[in-house]
Amino acid sequence: MQIQRRTLIGAGAALATLGAPALLRAQGIEKKNPTIAVGGKNLLYYLPLTIAEQLGYFKDEGLEVTIVDFAGGSRALQAVVGGSADVVSGAYEHTVNMQFKGQPMRAFVLQGRAPQIVLGVNPKTMPDFKGVADLKGKKVGVTAPGSSTNVMVNFILAKAGLKPADVSIVGVGAGNGAVAAMRAGQIDAISNLDPVITLLARSGDLKIVSDTRNLAESEKVFGGPMPAGCFYAPQPFIDKNPNTVQALTNAMVRADKWIQKAGPGEVIKAVPESYLLGDRAVYIDAFLAAKGALSPDGLIPEAGAMTAFKALASVDPKLAEAKLDLKATYTNEFAKKANAKLAKA
Numbered sequence: 001m002q003i004q005r006r007t008l009i010g011a012g013a014a015l016a017t018l019g020a021p022a023l024l025r026a027q028g029i030e031k032k033n034p035t036i037a038v039g040g041k042n043l044l045y046y047l048p049l050t051i052a053e054q055l056g057y058f059k060d061e062g063l064e065v066t067i068v069d070f071a072g073g074s075r076a077l078q079a080v081v082g083g084s085a086d087v088v089s090g091a092y093e094h095t096v097n098m099q100f101k102g103q104p105m106r107a108f109v110l111q112g113r114a115p116q117i118v119l120g121v122n123p124k125t126m127p128d129f130k131g132v133a134d135l136k137g138k139k140v141g142v143t144a145p146g147s148s149t150n151v152m153v154n155f156i157l158a159k160a161g162l163k164p165a166d167v168s169i170v171g172v173g174a175g176n177g178a179v180a181a182m183r184a185g186q187i188d189a190i191s192n193l194d195p196v197i198t199l200l201a202r203s204g205d206l207k208i209v210s211d212t213r214n215l216a217e218s219e220k221v222f223g224g225p226m227p228a229g230c231f232y233a234p235q236p237f238i239d240k241n242p243n244t245v246q247a248l249t250n251a252m253v254r255a256d257k258w259i260q261k262a263g264p265g266e267v268i269k270a271v272p273e274s275y276l277l278g279d280r281a282v283y284i285d286a287f288l289a290a291k292g293a294l295s296p297d298g299l300i301p302e303a304g305a306m307t308a309f310k311a312l313a314s315v316d317p318k319l320a321e322a323k324l325d326l327k328a329t330y331t332n333e334f335a336k337k338a339n340a341k342l343a344k345a
Contacts, residue, residue, distance in 0.1 A: 030241040033064045034248065036231075037076035037085035040143055040174030041069040042275045044194040044290040045229045047267070048111040048255040049089045054270045055258065057251035063244070071173045072144020080105075086237055087248065091115070091148030092227040092300070093308040095329040100319050104235045107330040109249040109338070110300045111256070112228030114218035114293035117152045118197040120206040121189045122182055129207065132160035138188035141172040141181055148228070149191040154315040156210055156221070164315060176277060182206065194286035195277050202282060213293050224307035227300050227330075228293070235328075246334050253298040253338035260296045264288060298335035305329055 038046055049067070052058055058065045070076045073090040080088050081103065088094070089111070098105040121129045126138070135157065142149040154164045170187055172178040178196045181187050183205050190196075190206065194213070200206035212218035218226055231248060238245050259267070264284040268276070276283045305326035313320035 029062050029243050029247055031086070031244045032062060033066065034087055034241075034244055035066045035068060035085040036087045036089050037068050037070060037079040038089040039070045039073035039076040039147060040193070041067065041089075042195075042272075043174050044286055044294075045112055045116050046089055047259060047271075047287075047290070047294065048229075048252055050271055050275070051258055051267075052251040052255040054272075055255070057254050058248070061247035061251050063247050063251070065248075070144070071171060072142070072147035072149070074144050074146035074150075080234065086241075087231055087233045089229065089231055091151070092230045092232070092304065092330070093148060093151060093312055095232050096305070096308050096312055096324065096326065097319070099324050099329055100322050104328060105232045106235050106238055106328065107227070107230040107232040107300055108238065108245055108334045109231045109252045109298040110227055110295040110335070111230055111252065111298075112293055113225065113295045113301070114215050115148060115152060115212040115226055115228040116193050116290050116293045117149055117191055117212050118193070118208055119152060119156055119189065119191045119210040120197070120200070120208045122185065122187065123204065123207050125185050125188045126207075129209075132156055132209065133162065135160075135189055136162055136166045137168075139168045139170050139186070141170050141178060141187035141190040141192065143174045143178070143192060144171045145169050149193070151311065151315075152210075152212070153191045155311045158314045179205075179277070194290050195275070195283050198286035198289060199277055199279065199282045202285070213289050215292055218293070222307050222311055224310075225301040225304045226307050226311070227304035230300065230330075232330075238331075246337060249298065249334035250338045250341060253335055254342060256295050256298050257342065259291070259294055297339055299332050299339070300330045300335070 068085060076088050076090050077094050079085040092107050095105045095107050140153055150169055172181045178192050179199055182190055182200055212221055264287050267287050309326055
């Protein structure tokens, strides 16, 4: 089975994308072996990262990347801050928070144009749930404290007149542990992503309250376009390694475009077996639910920075008062070049 999967993946690497030959490798790459930190690599939130890795797009760009997986995005960010990784594959809003903290980070290629995070309650422990206000005093599971799943909980609580301290936040990860915690009644609600959400919903262990896999609902929740998964890095790394950043972006934009044209069967063949959580049908449903929220071109919407700022400011009065340079939290320079390169290929 493993040999067959590798053969299929290898064939996909050779044939996939836009019917074009392999891209020319970036010239003068400063760091050919960058380390990428990610929180919950199996999530559809990070599907472009997995596709770029599995179909050999990083290698086509002359890169030998190391991907280190953590329990949540906040842990991945800590790895870059601590110097053990170069780039974060994580939620865009962290770049806003880090500028506020005096540690400038900049996003340079988008994976998701909506958060894809779903907040739902446990029908077993909250059978009479009527609204978000009912979560007061309850345990809410997130991928990891401080991660984007936690940010979404805080934001939705604030809209209902609650504070973050009104609930107990529990880190449950982004895989089978999250599913088990919900089914065992260890948490009363969960803020998580696919395929975890689809698995719980199909088995009747989740009642969805807010679903940002849907672009329209995401914009309604956040009041505008909310950029989600992306690659971001400390500004000094980008300044010192522009060709490396361009090569990473080329691979990711190529993956973004492949996903938009791919069918569920092609995706199933490309991702590791462990991502399926033992149920191929669930993963297919999850992919179809998330596909519209994935970026088609890696470009970060200009209005997205303000949307993210407002979401964070709603639960952090100090950040709300801060004068930030939101344009410094992202750049589309690399993604525009990647799109132009693919158009010519």
